[in-house]
Amino acid sequence: MASILAQSLTRCYGRTLAVDHVSFEVDGGTVLGFLGPNGAGKSTTMKMLTGYLHPTSGTALINGHDIRTARRQAHQVLGYLPEGAPLYSDMRVGDFLAFVAAARGLGRAEVRESVGAVAERLELTGVLKQSIGTLSKGFGRRVGIAQALIHDPPILILDEPTDGLDPIQKSQVRRLIQEMAEQKIIIISTHILEEVEILCHRVMIIAHGKLQLDGTPADVRSRSRYAGALSLVVDQPQTVASKLSGLAEVKNVEFRAGKLTAFPSGQGALATAVQALIQSEGWVVREFHLESGRLDDVFANIAGQDEANA
Ligand SMILES: Nc1ncnc2c1ncn2[C@@H]1O[C@H](COP(=O)(O)OP(=O)(O)O)[C@@H](O)[C@H]1O
Numbered sequence: 001m002a003s004i005l006a007q008s009l010t011r012c013y014g015r016t017l018a019v020d021h022v023s024f025e026v027d028g029g030t031v032l033g034f035l036g037p038n039g040a041g042k043s044t045t046m047k048m049l050t051g052y053l054h055p056t057s058g059t060a061l062i063n064g065h066d067i068r069t070a071r072r073q074a075h076q077v078l079g080y081l082p083e084g085a086p087l088y089s090d091m092r093v094g095d096f097l098a099f100v101a102a103a104r105g106l107g108r109a110e111v112r113e114s115v116g117a118v119a120e121r122l123e124l125t126g127v128l129k130q131s132i133g134t135l136s137k138g139f140g141r142r143v144g145i146a147q148a149l150i151h152d153p154p155i156l157i158l159d160e161p162t163d164g165l166d167p168i169q170k171s172q173v174r175r176l177i178q179e180m181a182e183q184k185i186i187i188i189s190t191h192i193l194e195e196v197e198i199l200c201h202r203v204m205i206i207a208h209g210k211l212q213l214d215g216t217p218a219d220v221r222s223r224s225r226y227a228g229a230l231s232l233v234v235d236q237p238q239t240v241a242s243k244l245s246g247l248a249e250v251k252n253v254e255f256r257a258g259k260l261t262a263f264p265s266g267q268g269a270l271a272t273a274v275q276a277l278i279q280s281e282g283w284v285v286r287e288f289h290l291e292s293g294r295l296d297d298v299f300a301n302i303a304g305q306d307e308a309n310a
């Protein structure tokens, strides 16, 4: 079973504290999303996890291998797509993949086999003879993912894997991640909320180098002030709003973009009380929606707070 244990990972660049005592534990079968604004410390954390950057303090165990003392062993179980996926543009795709495979310690026959397998998986068979520099962005990213996968590692760390791709290419990469997710640990970084909702079993919100929140997307959503709120579209929002405000179950009511939102006071069941009122008043209700909370609201609060502190 794949495992990652990060222990107080910390990195300073000069006087910039880029990653500040980040600790977590992940097991196989998990897609973990690092979610955070630009400059939050996502890439730096990934570079430390993959052993490409030395922590200022703290460490990480990759399948039990300490990245400070057993980098080589850690690399054997890791695949890494760096930020921006730098590639050797003059090399041909097939040669590049073979080069990476050999560098990962695969023998001659294994190299040929793994290049064939990974090319098939990422639909690169048709471009193996093409030089990397002439590929479209979508193909280029697939080559980047292919090199991370070449030795079939149980742990994949993908830094913004869908960044800069068009919507079709984004969904192809997402599908691939989902397919691979069953056994592996896959960590992706993103600033796209939708991506977290679609792909991730677990999300860590990172801001200012600190782990701010760690949970399932549903956990994170439930931290939103919208969790448990009731949104309504009605014909007479003013009247409805004022009556709703009178209920003990309602804390306050907001009207935005044609929609009324009643926030729970915590006293009694909000939905039941509102439904009863709708019935007795005979209001025409076009939409009635109990909110599970909004990821973007939680994210904006954390990111906004962050800006205020900056
Ligand atoms: N090589 C570097 N030298 C100096 N500062 C850096 C370097 N790389 C990143 N930083 C700084 O560290 C912080 C975290 O950056 P990064 O990990 O790239 O964030 P993210 O990937 O979340 O956008 C930022 O303030 C960034 O400017």
Ligand SMILES: [Mg+2]
Binding pocket: 042, 043, 044, 083, 159
């Ligand atoms: Mg980054």
